[in-house]
Amino acid sequence: MSSTLLRAEGLRQVYRTRSGRERVRRVALDGVSLDIRRGQRVALVGENGSGKSTLLRLLARIEEPQGGAVQHLDEQGTEVSRRESAMRTGVVFQSPGLDRLLTVRENLRAQAALYGVTDAGDRVRACAERVGIAGRLDDRVGALSGGLARRADLARALVSEPSLLLLDEPLAGLDESSRDVFLRLLREMISRDPEFTLIMSSHSPDEIRLADRVIVLDAGRVAESGEPDGVASRTFGGCELIAIVAASGGTEAGSLRSWRAGDSTIVGGDREQIEHWALQQSRRGVAVEVRSPDFVSAYRLMLARSNESEEVAA
Amino acid sequence: MSSALGELISREFVRIRRQPTRIVATLGTAAVFWLLAASGFAGSMTLPGEDTSSYSVYLLPGIALMVVLFGTIFGAIGLIQDRHSGFLQAVLVSPVSLWTVAMSKLLPACLLATLQGLAVLASVFLIDGTGAGAAGLITSTIALFCGAIGVLSIGLALAWRIDSVAGFHGVMNILLLPAWVLSGAMFPVAGASGWLSIVMKANPLHWVHGCVGSGIGATGDAGAIAWSVTVLFPFASIGLLLLTIRRSHGRRGAGDG
Numbered sequence: 158m159s160s161t162l163l164r165a166e167g168l169r170q171v172y173r174t175r176s177g178r179e180r181v182r183r184v185a186l187d188g189v190s191l192d193i194r195r196g197q198r199v200a201l202v203g204e205n206g207s208g209k210s211t212l213l214r215l216l217a218r219i220e221e222p223q224g225g226a227v228q229h230l231d232e233q234g235t236e237v238s239r240r241e242s243a244m245r246t247g248v249v250f251q252s253p254g255l256d257r258l259l260t261v262r263e264n265l266r267a268q269a270a271l272y273g274v275t276d277a278g279d280r281v282r283a284c285a286e287r288v289g290i291a292g293r294l295d296d297r298v299g300a301l302s303g304g305l306a307r308r309a310d311l312a313r314a315l316v317s318e319p320s321l322l323l324l325d326e327p328l329a330g331l332d333e334s335s336r337d338v339f340l341r342l343l344r345e346m347i348s349r350d351p352e353f354t355l356i357m358s359s360h361s362p363d364e365i366r367l368a369d370r371v372i373v374l375d376a377g378r379v380a381e382s383g384e385p386d387g388v389a390s391r392t393f394g395g396c397e398l399i400a401i402v403a404a405s406g407g408t409e410a411g412s413l414r415s416w417r418a419g420d421s422t423i424v425g426g427d428r429e430q431i432e433h434w435a436l437q438q439s440r441r442g443v444a445v446e447v448r449s450p451d452f453v454s455a456y457r458l459m460l461a462r463s464n465e466s467e468e469v470a471a
Numbered sequence: 472m473s474s475a476l477g478e479l480i481s482r483e484f485v486r487i488r489r490q491p492t493r494i495v496a497t498l499g500t501a502a503v504f505w506l507l508a509a510s511g512f513a514g515s516m517t518l519p520g521e522d523t524s525s526y527s528v529y530l531l532p533g534i535a536l537m538v539v540l541f542g543t544i545f546g547a548i549g550l551i552q553d554r555h556s557g558f559l560q561a562v563l564v565s566p567v568s569l570w571t572v573a574m575s576k577l578l579p580a581c582l583l584a585t586l587q588g589l590a591v592l593a594s595v596f597l598i599d600g601t602g603a604g605a606a607g608l609i610t611s612t613i614a615l616f617c618g619a620i621g622v623l624s625i626g627l628a629l630a631w632r633i634d635s636v637a638g639f640h641g642v643m644n645i646l647l648l649p650a651w652v653l654s655g656a657m658f659p660v661a662g663a664s665g666w667l668s669i670v671m672k673a674n675p676l677h678w679v680h681g682c683v684g685s686g687i688g689a690t691g692d693a694g695a696i697a698w699s700v701t702v703l704f705p706f707a708s709i710g711l712l713l714l715t716i717r718r719s720h721g722r723r724g725a726g727d728g
Contacts, residue, residue: 254561
């Protein structure tokens with residue numbers, strides 16, 4: 158089993174903010190403890206405001222925790238210096254960490270200098286090629302589209318060749334082609350180096366599919382942690398996922414009337430009964446698949462339900 | 472990590488080069504102000520305790536200080552812009568020390584501000600070449616550089632805590648503009664009332680102004696106290712800046728890279 162790379166113990170972070178005229182304290186993290194092993198791909202999931210970004214900021218050591226501690230460890234389990242931990246860590250923020258007045262090349266060269274990269278010219282070119290912006294190296298960042306700027310930001314994080322990459326909702330707001338580039342690159346890095354460790358906050362099922370561990374945050378606490386399907390089975394224990402894989406025309410399938418191919422839901426109850434019901438639906442021309450919920454489909458449904466309830470509330 | 476500092480400083484100069492209005496605004500404001508004050512109000516100004524040849528010459532060190540103030544304000548605003556763009560965050564997660572981060576913001580803006588101030592001071596040769604020599608100009612420039620570091624360090628410490636450019640402008644207007652007026656930039660301390668004279672003498676910029684002025688012969692001899700304050704001012708301000716940064720970022724110190 159691989160050794161622990163990162164340990165967080167009892168992290169607590171409180172922000173003072175204003176709500177109307179009142180000053181309020183918002184607990185962003187409330188006693189978060191976790192160990193991250195080398196080579197793990199971790200997805201931090203949870204609703205907005207659950208503490209994902211704060212946790213990433215503390216793990217990246219942009220902020221010091223008000224309570225608890227973050228330790229970056231070497232293979233023997235000894236805490237490494239801040240400088241060493243920074244050297245091996247790359248961070249991609251929600252908004253690009255680039256200077257808009259500088260060109261992409263100038264930004265990447267500055268980043269290379271911060272990490273003491275000696276062959277900066279070659280490294281910058283190689284990183285730009287990996288994210289598909291080699292042709293835009295001499296463009297100012299301010300002139301790039303949002304998607305290209307995010308790609309340039311990923312290149313920035315890769316210039317130092319980090320073994321630990323922290324990503325804060327990397328696919329948010331990206332077009333299809335930029336999403337593909339991001340996902341392809343992450344898969345490539347994962348497959349190239351078994352020790353490469355990834356921690357990302359995410360709302361995207363595509364990102365979560367990359368993870369071999371999911372940490373669910375709820376109101377600043379770890380609600381669930383483990384392998385994605387294990388988390389799903391604990392979260393939706395005793396439930397079954399019903400997926401309508403094909404709906405033929407003209408069906409009068411009662412409650413399925415408004416369903417379309419590809420729709421799914423999670424229901425609780427006896428599996429045999431549910432399978433019997435699915436068989437009946439199939440005879441009526443609606444192909445229904447019943448399976449245990451995997452994390453991604455469960456999470457997708459949770460998001461959809463949360464969006465629906467927000468719309469109703471609005 | 473000196474290459475990191477060099478790269479960050481060169482980035483600042485690239486930014487300055489790509490914002491030429493920053494230089495034009497600084498020098499232009501100073502020139503307009505000097506023209507208005509020197510030519511418009513010179514007749515109604517008497518300078519108690521000063522033996523300078525004219526009000527236009529007396530104004531020069533104050534105008535040079537104004538240039539330094541404006542230059543340093545732009546420098547501090549650059550920090551807020553870096554925070555908003557996300558660049559500062561990317562620097563803070565890197566292995567460079569907070570000292571490097573602070574110096575990378577401080578040195579380029581101070582160098583630029585001092586050079587702009589020097590351009591103002593050098594115009595003394597055009598106006599009245601009798602009182603100043605090259606050595607005096609160098610002395611004045613050193614004092615100006617000390618003033619620039621002192622003021623910008625305070626500006627950066629404030630900018631580190633203030634999230635909006637508008638808010639920062641407000642604070643700077645409350646703090647720096649009065650500090651500039653009370654430096655003796657427009658009238659000498661000798662003519663000030665008792666309480667104002669105390670306030671002026673408590674203002675480090677007053678002593679910086681004295682050192683800048685004495686070098687080019689615009690004001691009388693600055694004296695040892697003025698030079699002591701002028702040299703100590705940047706150290707105290709840098710201390711304040713580093714303290715502010717350290718408090719904002721917990722234990723991370725200057726030497727732990």
